[in-house]
Structure formats: structure tokens, C-alpha cells
Amino acid sequence: MTRQAVAAGVSALALLTGAPALAEIKIGASLAVTGPAAFLGDPEAKTLEMLVEELNANGGINGEEVELVLYDDGADPNKARTFATRLIEEDEVVAVIGGSSTGTTMAMAPLFADYEIPFISLAGAVVIIDPVQEFVFKTPHTDRMACEKIFADITSRGMTKVGLISGTGGFGASMREQCLDVAESSGVEIVADESYGGSDSDMTPQLTNIASTDGIEAIVNPGFGQGPAVVTRNYAQLGLDMPLYQSHGVASDEFIKLAGDAANGIRLPATPLLIPDQLAEDDVQRQPVQDYIAAYEEAYGEKPSTFGGYAYDAFHLLVDAIERAGSTDPVEIRDALEATEELAGVTGVYTFSPEDHMGLDLSAFRILEIEDGGWKPVEE
């Protein structure tokens, strides 16, 4: 009775004085919830909303509630920049997560240096963190690493001559560029280089050309959305037998569903999120991966995607940094973020440094093969 009274008195006092214990920490996000990159932004937004609710139910960060201010930029860089301004100026957030695509990320990035607010991007391209910008971080692997990983697997199978078939969207075009760039140092030779538009419905002409290139040994398909599924079906339709590699851009069960039986035998670099039950007991990522999948399935009744995983990691990196900083000052949060060490997420294990704002190495990327409509890690 008295204890309740005291508690009531304390909280009344806190209300009157506006004690920080009740203050809210505002975190901003600008994601492509609709538009051409909705399959990235939609699971990202759902993940953030779920995590914020979960965090507040467990008492928030250092006892403070977290509020998420989320805008849908539809992958339009112009809108993204306006929303970023709005998040910083109007909503007064302490940090921003977002930029589902490289274009929106790059359009927002300069603002965070001006206003000294930490920003964690969910987009893939290497330009976001190379050169390093003081306030800009990112959680996904770069497309460059994906190429290196794929090429390493190709050469380990004793093959060197590769044909590229890339989507012309941002993801495909950027990854193609990186693959061409790292080909030589990875010991492969690009002998064919074709492309297709994001909504094209038939890629047999491009695949026919690749297949008839002299000495071709493997095909790599950088791209995401429906294109890779069409490529995979056309590849099966033409009865091609050289191995086909997809990118991490389609690392989801959705892809297997769209590509059907044609997907069997395809390899791609992916995060452990796809193989939760096949992770070793002592794997540090086992816990976060299983937690995330269980929570997401309970909240939305569907499996989370790799892209939602990027948002999961970004949120946990941010919460961890705020806790360690013991402050909601954006610059202190940024400093804590940069000092992150060995934080196990669902995408990989993050260790940031002043020179590295992505903090992942190739080890977190695993080559998986699709077998009987499911994912199997390839022994390295």
C-alpha cells in the first residue's frame, strides 16, 4: 500500500519535473515501404516496428521508451532527402535507420554530417562506406563481397570462365560493376556480359548468347526482384548445364517459390538467416537468428527475409550503442557505434572501427545451394 503510494508520488513528481526517466528516445527511419523497392522496405519497416514494440514492452533503453518515426520514401531519393530533413529538424530524432536503396542512402548521407546525427543504411553498394563518412554506417554486406564470395566458390570448383547476366536496376548494375572489378584478382575471367530490364519477362535471348560463348563454365546473375526468378526458369527451359549463381539479393524463400523446381542446384551467397536449424550449437549467430525468426513469425505469420535482417541488425547495433553511450546525445551515440565490437547479428558479427563502417568480413557470408526446395550450406 505504502509502496504503491510512494511509486505514484514519484511518478507524479517525475511528470511535473519532466524527469528524463520518462523521456522518449526518438529513432527515425526512411524506408521504401512502397514502390519498386518495396520488397526491401516492407520487411524492414515491419521488423523495426516489431522490435520497437518488443523493446518498450521490456522497459526500453536504460528505462526510456523508444519511439519510431517511420516515413515511406518509395525509393525516391528526392523524397528521402526531404524526409531525412524532416526527421532531423521536425521530429528531432537521435539517429536514423534507412535508405533501403543505395540511391536514397546517398541522397540523405550528406545531411547527417551537417547535423551530426548517426545514420545506419540498409543498402548494399560499396560507395556508402568507401570512402568512410563519419556519421554513415551500414549493415548489409557489400555487393563487392558477394562477387568475391561467388568467384571463390567458382574457382574452388576448378572453373574460371564466367558469364554475367545482370539486372539493370540499381542493385544489379552496381553488383555487375563490382564483379567486373574483382574478377581478375579473384582469378576468373568474364567472357560474357548481358543485362535485362527489371520487369522483363523473357531472358532466353541473353541466356542463349551466354550459353553459346566459347568455353563458358558458369553463369552469375546479379539482380533482385522478379528478374532472377525469370532467369532461373529460362535457364531450366533452355536446359543449360553450367552452374548458375544468384546473388544475396534473392536470398529468401520467396525466390524458391517463384523459381520452382528450376531453382534446385542454384548456389548463392547468403546470411545464416536462411539456415537457422543448420547452424552449429556454438555459432554466435544461432541465438539472434532463431530469436528473430520466432518473433517475426509470431508478429506477422510469415518468415522474415534477409532484408528484414538488415533492419534487425541496424536496430540492435543502435540500441547497443545508446546503452553503452549512456546518453541520447547523437555524437556520443555515434562514437559508441563506431566502437562496436563483436556484436552478433543475424547478418553477421559486427566490429566497427574508424576505418570500417560496415564491420563484416566474408566469414558471415555462406554459400548455400538450393536442394529439394530448401537451403543447404555448401561445405567449404
Next chain:
Amino acid sequence: MSELLQFLVSGITVGAIYAAIALGFTLIYNASGVVNFAQGEFVVIGGMTAAALIGAGVPVWIAAPLAVIAGMLVGVLLYRLAIKPAREAPLVSLIIITIGASIFLRGAMQAVFDKQIHRYDGFSGDAPLRVGGATILPQSLWIVGGSIAVFAFLAWFLNRTRAGRGIKATASNRMAAALVGINTGRAMNLSFALSAAIGALAGVLATPVTFTSYDVGVLMALKGFSATMLGGVGSPLGALAGGLLIGLIEALTAGYISSDYKDASAFIVILLVLFLRPQGLFGARITERV
């Protein structure tokens, strides 16, 4: 040689989809003089509805007609709510209205269905057929057959039936058509319903090959519009030929020149045709009215 055959097969499959959309454009244009930029949304409505029904366990032979009927209903609503009240509006207003309607429909589909990419199995399975060194999916035959059937139906309907001749008469002079006792209102309703049904049918047939999602309608409409203009607006034969031509140009460019510029080559051909023969390949000569 087998390469060329494969390119042709690819071009005809894709071209048949464009042609079906262009035939929908043509029908509405014939009746109302409106080029309906929301035509691509009917394709999506057809595909998404069929995918949702089939996903829920409805057999394809029930789901497909239901999807076409859904498209048809939306077509009539579009006419009644958006086009009819603005019938005398200038061309640019009509362009904006149909583009506005397409944005509205896209939003509605995202709310009614979802933002995922969808697909269902081909009607006759997905095992490719081999024809002289090239491969073709059985569903491609459905698509090509569907487009030709729609073309034949339109040619018969517009020339041989009372309702069809009513549509043509309404198009050339609404006042005169009304004076000779043609129910012009019914002709317009009918043309929107049929045109939407054609679009939805294209979506139902194409989805096993092309996949579908709530936002692919704009690109569909752009390709269909291009095909219509290339063939000559208002001519069913032009729509069929225009669609197939664009499909073939894209496939051959991707095969022999550069896959980077296959879409560009289609637009370059359209521009050239318009410069040299402004009425399109099969269009009637435009006479300037004073």
C-alpha cells in the same frame, strides 16, 4: 540457326502479351477516343486476382474466369466514375484522368492484395517443348493463342455484330449514332467492360511466365501504348502487329546487338515510324479538321 529460332520464340511470346494489351487500348479508343493509361492495371488485376484465388485453393478453370470478371467490373466502374463525367474534357485532361485512375488502382491493389511478387503454374504444366533446337513453354502457346483469339473476336465483333457496329458508329460520330437509334451509353459501357476483360485475360495468361505484382501496370501500359501507336491507333490489326513487332525487336536486339539497349531500340523504331508515317503502320490517314 537455332539461336535465331529461340530469339523469335522469345519475341513472339513477349510480343503477344504487348499485343493483348494494345488490343484493349484499341477497343476503348475506337469507342471513346480515349487512350486509357490505366489499361496496364487491368492486366495486374487479372494476374493478382487469379494468383490470390489459386493460392487459396480455387482450381484454375474457376479462378481464371473470375479474375477476368473482376477486371471487367473495374473497367465499367472506371468508365462510370472517371471517364463518363469528363467525356467532353480536352485530351490532356483525359490523359491525366486515366493516369490518376491507374495510380489509384495501384494503391487499391496494394491495399487489397499485397506487395509480393506472385505466380502460379502454367495451365499445361511448365515442362518446355522442343521445336527444332529452340525451347518454348506451353504457357507461351496459351499467350499467343489468347492474343490471336482476342484479335479474331474483336475483328468479328466490331464488323459483324450489331453491338460492335454500334461501338464503331459511336466512335465516328456520337451524335449521329444516337440519332439513328444506337444506344451510345451502352456502347461505351460495353467497350470499357470488354477492354478491361481483355487486359485481365492478358494478365491471367501471362502471369505464369511474367509473374505479377501490384506495381507492374505502368510498364505494361507503356509497352501496350507503344504497340498501339506503332501499329496505328484504332486498328485491331495494327495492335496485333505492333505488339508482335515490339516483342521481336526487343528479342532480336537483345540477341544480336546489345541487351542493354533492347528497350531503346523499340522506342527508336517507334519514333522513326512516327516521323515517316505519322499514322502508324496500319492506321488510317489523319485528316486535319478545320
Next chain:
Amino acid sequence: MAGQGTTTAPQESGREMQARTEPARRRVIGPGLRTFLIFAVLVGLGALIFPSSYFYRVGTLVWINTLAVTGIVVLLGYVGLVSLGHAGFFAIGAYATAILPNYGIPSPLAMLAGVALAGLLALAVGRPILKLSGYYLAIATLGLGMLIWMVLSKEAWLTGGPDGMVVSGMNARNLFKMVGLKLKSAEAWYWVAGFAAAIGAAIAVNLAGSPSGRALRAIHDSDVAARSLGVDVAKAKSRAFVISALYAAVAGALLALANGYITPETGGFMHSVEMVTMAVLGGASSVFGALVGALILTALPQVLTVFADYEHMVLGGIMVLTMIAMRRGLVPFIVDLWNRRKS
């Protein structure tokens, strides 16, 4: 028959505008200067009430869009020609401003080069394209816009590809620093964009009152009639096309500099549609229509963030309803209401 003739409605309100500016010309202040002053007051008013950089940012976008849409007013409102590819010219201005500084050319010169390039392209393609009318003109301009967009997204070595590129170069803040004013960069861009829109509007209004402007309006009514009055129709149309391309290119260059980052979508089909929609929504017959249309369509998505899931439906619905209820656009509609109440 709807759809086959050229537009007929906007010209009436165009004449009204003309009529209302007539007495003003007899006064000391010409119509162009008057328009400039009205715009300048509006720019200043914005600055008075804006509480934060965010509002300046949205305001900047409104003025840049107004400038681009003023070009559409010249083409569509004055002459009655529909272009669904003007975002292509917008993007040429933007990309030239982004690319050329990487080759050692200073930003202001790069801007000029971009605008000149857009103008030259419009001049080159204008003649054959403008022989077409109605939907044929729409598809031809659409095709042109698509071609420009494709080059921008495919030639990654030059343009950064679909992910876009950083625009390095001048910041408007430095312009104001030179005269001793310290502004935030969002504020600085607001003033620059507002000033550009005001000048653009004044020029467009002056054009309307000039002999060549009257020739354009004659073409709007009828090609044949204009020809019989001795107007060189092809030349006049081509001139309007070039002028409108210049407007788009200047707006594109400003956006590139203000954003510091551009992607090929600035040249995409949807952006072309957006520009035409702004013009028609506000009223394609006058520069004030351009301003109102740009204001509504730029501010609306910011207001609609609350119903993000239904944003498309609301936007599409507004486009359809306005076109049905206010065919000539908002500004002429309100002017009519006003006049009716007075009489």
C-alpha cells in the same frame, strides 16, 4: 470528339488572364514585373513563416517545380501541345551540372552547358516531333524521354548508373556569404529557387503578351487559322518547345545542386507525368496555375505520410476528381468563382 482534337478549354482562361493583364500594362508596372513582384512577395512570406530547415527544404522543391512547370505552361497552356517526356530535359540539366564539374568545369558553366544542351536537343528533335498531334505527339515525346532516361541509367561510367551520382560543386550558401549574409544551406537554396521561379514566371508572362506569344495562342486555337494569319506554325511550335525545355533544364540543374545527389528517376516517365499533372491541376493557362499545382503536389505527400498505405489512392483520386470537377484547373476555377460572386 474527345481525344482527337487538340485541347480547347485552357485557352479561354488564357484569354481571361490576358484581358486582366491588359489594363496593368498601361500602368507603370508591366505584367512581367508585376508577376515578378507577386512571386517575390510569396517567396518572402514563406521565409517569414517557416519555422525550420525542413520547411525551407519543401519550399525549395515547390519553387523548383514551379519553374519546371512554368515551361509546361508555355507549351501546354499557350500552344496546346502535350509532352510526356519533359523530365528528359530536366534530367539533362541536372546531369550536366553533376557530370561536368568532374572534368574541371565550374558549376555555373556546367549549368549553362546543360541548359544549352537541352535547348539544342529540343531544337533538333522539335521539328519532326511537333508535326504530330494529340496522342501521337504524346507517344513521341514519351519515347524521347524514355531514351534519355535509358542513356542515363545505362552509361554508368558517366552517370553512375541507376544508383545515381553525387553532385559536387557550389553551395548557394557561399553566394550569400559573398555579400556578407550567413544562411543555412536549406535557406540559401530556398531563396535561389524562389528567385529563379520569379524570374521564370515574369519571362513567361511577358512572352504571353509579346507578338510571338499571340502567335502561339493563335496556334492553340487552330493550326490552320494561325497559318492563314501568316504565322509560321512549325517555327512557332518549335520555339515554344525549346523554351519549355530550357525551363525544365534550369529547374533540373537547380535540383541537382540543391540535393547534392541525383538519380536517373529525375528523367523518368513518372516525373514527366508529375510535371504535366501539376500544370493541369493548377491550371495550365497561367504561371499562377503552375505555382498552385506545384505547391499542392509537392506538399501533399508530406501531409499524407500519416496514411502512407493509402497515399497512392488519395493522390490518384485527387487527380481524377480535379480533372472532372475543375477541368481547367484550380486557379481558373477559383477566379471564375470569384468573378461570379462579384457580379
